[in-house]
Amino acid sequence: MSAAYTYLRNRIHCLYLVALGHLGLGNESKARKLLNEVLELDLNHQGARTHLKMIPFFMTGVTI
Numbered sequence: 527m528s529a530a531y532t533y534l535r536n537r538i539h540c541l542y543l544v545a546l547g548h549l550g551l552g553n554e555s556k557a558r559k560l561l562n563e564v565l566e567l568d569l570n571h572q573g574a575r576t577h578l579k580m581i582p583f584f585m586t587g588v589t590i
Contacts, residue, residue: 538567542574549577554585 545560558581564574 534567538564538571541567542571545574546577549581549584552585554581557581 549557561574561578
């Protein structure tokens, strides 16, 4: 694999993890922005797609 490909995959993964952190903190707009950025870089990122759809659930304040 090339260094550029590795850099891109790492960037996508880091953006995704930061987005999940913001989602957990309740920062909906920042999480949504970062998840959309992940999808701009990787249209098939299932985690980003799934969590974008789950944002309304996370924002209801439901606890388990």
